[in-house]
Amino acid sequence: MTSEVLSIGNEVLSGRTLDTNFQFLARLLEGAGARVAGHQAVPDEARAIAAALEQAFARADLVVTTGGLGPTPDDLTVAAVAQALGLKTRLDEAVLQALEERWNRVIGRGTMPANNRQQALVPEGATVWPNPVGSAPGILVAQGAKRLVLLPGVPEEMRALARDFLAPLARELSGTTVEYAVVRTVGIAESVLEERLHDLADLVGGAWVAYLPGLGGVDVRVALPANDGVAVAARVRQVVLERAGEYVYSTDDRSLEQVVLDLLVERKWMLAVAESCTGGLLGGRITDMSGASRAFAGGVICYSNDAKVALCGVRPETLEAHGAVSAEVARELATGVAQRFGATCGIGVTGIAGPDGGSPEKPVGTVHVAAATPDGVHHRHLKLFGNRAQVRERSVTAALELLRRRVLGLPETSPGAMFTPPPVTP
Amino acid sequence: MTSEVLSIGNEVLSGRTLDTNFQFLARLLEGAGARVAGHQAVPDEARAIAAALEQAFARADLVVTTGGLGPTPDDLTVAAVAQALGLKTRLDEAVLQALEERWNRVIGRGTMPANNRQQALVPEGATVWPNPVGSAPGILVAQGAKRLVLLPGVPEEMRALARDFLAPLARELSGTTVEYAVVRTVGIAESVLEERLHDLADLVGGAWVAYLPGLGGVDVRVALPANDGVAVAARVRQVVLERAGEYVYSTDDRSLEQVVLDLLVERKWMLAVAESCTGGLLGGRITDMSGASRAFAGGVICYSNDAKVALCGVRPETLEAHGAVSAEVARELATGVAQRFGATCGIGVTGIAGPDGGSPEKPVGTVHVAAATPDGVHHRHLKLFGNRAQVRERSVTAALELLRRRVLGLPETSPGAMFTPPPVTP
Numbered sequence: 001m002t003s004e005v006l007s008i009g010n011e012v013l014s015g016r017t018l019d020t021n022f023q024f025l026a027r028l029l030e031g032a033g034a035r036v037a038g039h040q041a042v043p044d045e046a047r048a049i050a051a052a053l054e055q056a057f058a059r060a061d062l063v064v065t066t067g068g069l070g071p072t073p074d075d076l077t078v079a080a081v082a083q084a085l086g087l088k089t090r091l092d093e094a095v096l097q098a099l100e101e102r103w104n105r106v107i108g109r110g111t112m113p114a115n116n117r118q119q120a121l122v123p124e125g126a127t128v129w130p131n132p133v134g135s136a137p138g139i140l141v142a143q144g145a146k147r148l149v150l151l152p153g154v155p156e157e158m159r160a161l162a163r164d165f166l167a168p169l170a171r172e173l174s175g176t177t178v179e180y181a182v183v184r185t186v187g188i189a190e191s192v193l194e195e196r197l198h199d200l201a202d203l204v205g206g207a208w209v210a211y212l213p214g215l216g217g218v219d220v221r222v223a224l225p226a227n228d229g230v231a232v233a234a235r236v237r238q239v240v241l242e243r244a245g246e247y248v249y250s251t252d253d254r255s256l257e258q259v260v261l262d263l264l265v266e267r268k269w270m271l272a273v274a275e276s277c278t279g280g281l282l283g284g285r286i287t288d289m290s291g292a293s294r295a296f297a298g299g300v301i302c303y304s305n306d307a308k309v310a311l312c313g314v315r316p317e318t319l320e321a322h323g324a325v326s327a328e329v330a331r332e333l334a335t336g337v338a339q340r341f342g343a344t345c346g347i348g349v350t351g352i353a354g355p356d357g358g359s360p361e362k363p364v365g366t367v368h369v370a371a372a373t374p375d376g377v378h379h380r381h382l383k384l385f386g387n388r389a390q391v392r393e394r395s396v397t398a399a400l401e402l403l404r405r406r407v408l409g410l411p412e413t414s415p416g417a418m419f420t421p422p423p424v425t426p
Numbered sequence: 427m428t429s430e431v432l433s434i435g436n437e438v439l440s441g442r443t444l445d446t447n448f449q450f451l452a453r454l455l456e457g458a459g460a461r462v463a464g465h466q467a468v469p470d471e472a473r474a475i476a477a478a479l480e481q482a483f484a485r486a487d488l489v490v491t492t493g494g495l496g497p498t499p500d501d502l503t504v505a506a507v508a509q510a511l512g513l514k515t516r517l518d519e520a521v522l523q524a525l526e527e528r529w530n531r532v533i534g535r536g537t538m539p540a541n542n543r544q545q546a547l548v549p550e551g552a553t554v555w556p557n558p559v560g561s562a563p564g565i566l567v568a569q570g571a572k573r574l575v576l577l578p579g580v581p582e583e584m585r586a587l588a589r590d591f592l593a594p595l596a597r598e599l600s601g602t603t604v605e606y607a608v609v610r611t612v613g614i615a616e617s618v619l620e621e622r623l624h625d626l627a628d629l630v631g632g633a634w635v636a637y638l639p640g641l642g643g644v645d646v647r648v649a650l651p652a653n654d655g656v657a658v659a660a661r662v663r664q665v666v667l668e669r670a671g672e673y674v675y676s677t678d679d680r681s682l683e684q685v686v687l688d689l690l691v692e693r694k695w696m697l698a699v700a701e702s703c704t705g706g707l708l709g710g711r712i713t714d715m716s717g718a719s720r721a722f723a724g725g726v727i728c729y730s731n732d733a734k735v736a737l738c739g740v741r742p743e744t745l746e747a748h749g750a751v752s753a754e755v756a757r758e759l760a761t762g763v764a765q766r767f768g769a770t771c772g773i774g775v776t777g778i779a780g781p782d783g784g785s786p787e788k789p790v791g792t793v794h795v796a797a798a799t800p801d802g803v804h805h806r807h808l809k810l811f812g813n814r815a816q817v818r819e820r821s822v823t824a825a826l827e828l829l830r831r832r833v834l835g836l837p838e839t840s841p842g843a844m845f846t847p848p849p850v851t852p
Binding site for chain 1: 709
């Protein structure tokens with residue numbers, strides 16, 4: 001069973017917007033047993049949409065579009081699709097009612113502009129999927145044995161609809177009730193991990209193995225057979241833990257921050273963070289999780305040296321002797337911020353995210369992270385690769401991973417092994 | 427003059443790699459006057475490459491491929507293209523020599539594997555562009571008046587070759603340079619903005635107008651004609667400012683945080699932030715900008731009430747009387763954190779991001795932001811829509827926008843008008 005994705009929108013085609021929707025959909029579709037045979041980005045033009053649709057149907061059983069379902073005149077996916085397939089459109093009363101309720105709830109005044117009624121138009125015979133987080137519904141159209149799915153382009157809305165409706169549909173069409181064993185790793189390059197696990201597919205009966213790299217690490221995802229899923233999942237975990245166990249932080253799909261939070265909650269420990277170069281991103285990532293307050297007291301964004309001293313208890317002599325970007329300052333940040341917040345543990349991050357501020361001794365990418373726990377203070381010197389955003393994201397990941405290892409009493413990995421290899425793009 | 431991009435590689439198609447190359451190429455091509463008419467992602471298969479190439483040539487004057495030029499057996503772009511176009515390939519001696527020199531310089535031992543010689547194969551009659559940062563050269567093939575360009579998939583190599591060779595080629599072929607006028611707004615729904623500006627295209631001589639919504643607001647982008655760009659850009663700004671000026675924060679493509687930072691730097695003001703529900707995201711967004719330290723002193727992530735009192739100077743009586751999520755606490759956070767950091771201005775954010783913690787009086791999405799400047803303390807009560815991540819992101823945007831308005835001495839918009847409408851699906 002094959003699938004194809006069409007990203008519809010001038011903003012994607014002109015490069016104004018980075019198309020992250022395609023990657024999300026491709027992973028979801030491949031995961032549901034629907035191999036992605038093609039992807040096209042298409043402008044907001046009826047003829048182009050029709051041509052892309054024709055080509056997609058020629059090679060795929062399931063075609064998914066994203067974008068062009070909004071209320072403005074350049075949103076013409078529904079009209080173009082209906083025309084291309086020779087279908088009429090109808091105003092869906094349930095969708096219209098939901099749009100109006102939403103307008104009243106969210107805007108709370110005036111009447112909904114006539115424009116917005118356009119979002120209630122659906123092709124005749126289509127199935128409507130209600131949008132749990134936005135206005136435009138998802139739309140499913142059957143064409144013989146083939147299926148066409150229209151999704152909005154706003155990422156959160158697309159993702160919610162894809163998870164709730166598209167994934168089950170794709171699994172049903174592919175006949176593989178695919179479930180996965182997911183083992184998440186951090187600090188090991190994709191190519192090295194792949195080498196260590198080169199025979200994993202054979203060891204688990206030819207299951208489909210995928211390596212999914214991201215800024216936070218590499219996930220190993222293995223499709224489980226319907227009949228023997230539990231045993232295969234156990235075997236996957238066993239093999240990965242044997243071969244690369246020191247890099248595994250989660251065997252149950254939890255994020256690194258969730259794993260850390262859960263460990264802290266278990267121990268009834270509270271955490272405080274002192275962030276220099278990450279400027280709040282670490283706190284932001286921890287508080288992405290609902291319930292973070294059970295283990296997160298707060299933090300200080302100590303961008304200036306004054307703040308490091310006044311709010312995090314770093315000694316002026318330490319700054320003077322070692323500079324703000326140093327192991328010593330990271331350590332004092334970690335212990336100082338924990339003390340200031342009356343927390344059980346603390347994290348300190350200080351580094352040079354770039355593009356400016358580097359020197360021969362401390363080039364851009366030099367980052368020190370420290371974690372203070374009741375067992376002592378531990379530190380890592382990172383030499384990170386990448387642009388400012390990447391350095392900052394990887395610093396956050398490294399800090400969380402350091403704390404995880406210290407809480408569990410695990411040995412530290414060697415500094416060279418972690419976070420140095422950039423993900424190589426094919 | 428139109429162009430099309432083919433991203434070649436199984437890694438892209440399966441979603442394993444996020445395709446950032448396309449966005450880079452699309453921006454470069456559009457900037458060089460070569461409107462991007464289509465984009466396809468194609469697997470490493472000769473037949474699929476040939477089919478995509480045929481389709482691309484049918485609608486574009488310039489076709490650019492990226493990927494599949496490496497030394498491994500699955501890199502078959504050159505062979506597939508030559509076959510599709512009926513061209514023989516030849517071993518380019520200059521490229522071969524460069525490959526061998528590079529092998530000796532970078533690897534420094536052994537002889538270059540025979541595999542790697544594959545990277546010196548080029549179609550007959552092609553022009554070779556030497557790769558300044560890697561091994562695979564860029565390749566230019568003429569097909570009548572049309573042009574085909576093959577670029578590697580490694581981002582740095584693709585970018586270097588595209589900047590050095592592709593951009594001049596595209597400019598030469600198009601004979602124009604497209605530029606844009608961009609006006610950025612916040613706090614107004616896409617559909618409302620579009621209604622207010624419904625005749626904008628006509629008013630500026632039929633230029634191409636796009637509305638680009640995101641969590642941070644809606645951008646209006648207008649393509650400028652080559653002959654009259656400055657005048658049209660001025661007219662666009664004038665019309666948008668007249669019709670929706672109260673929502674415009676930038677007429678020069680700067681982000682909201684950059685605008686705020688620049689305003690502060692101009693005034694030599696320093697900012698400190700106290701974040702409860704946003705948990706560091708506001709600081710994270712400000713420090714995304716290199717040079718933020720010129721106007722950003724730091725902040726406190728005051729997730730607990732203790733931290734609000736101890737580090738931000740909120741009075742326990744205020745917490746007692748009004749609760750942590752209140753106008754009064756937001757105001758005290760803003761003034762207190764500014765004082766604590768010795769900063770000129772402060773921002774306080776406190777709210778209920780959900781999904782838990784709401785009540786009938788203070789439902790999820792209730793957020794109070796306050797900005798303290800030398801002119802006084804200003805506050806807004808937000809009733810935000812969306813999931814946890816959306817509430818948090820919009821709180822950050824609202825806080826930055828409140829500060830911007832206070833720094834500029836602008837009137838506040840009415841609470842109902844701002845940040846309530848979710849960005850409507852494009």
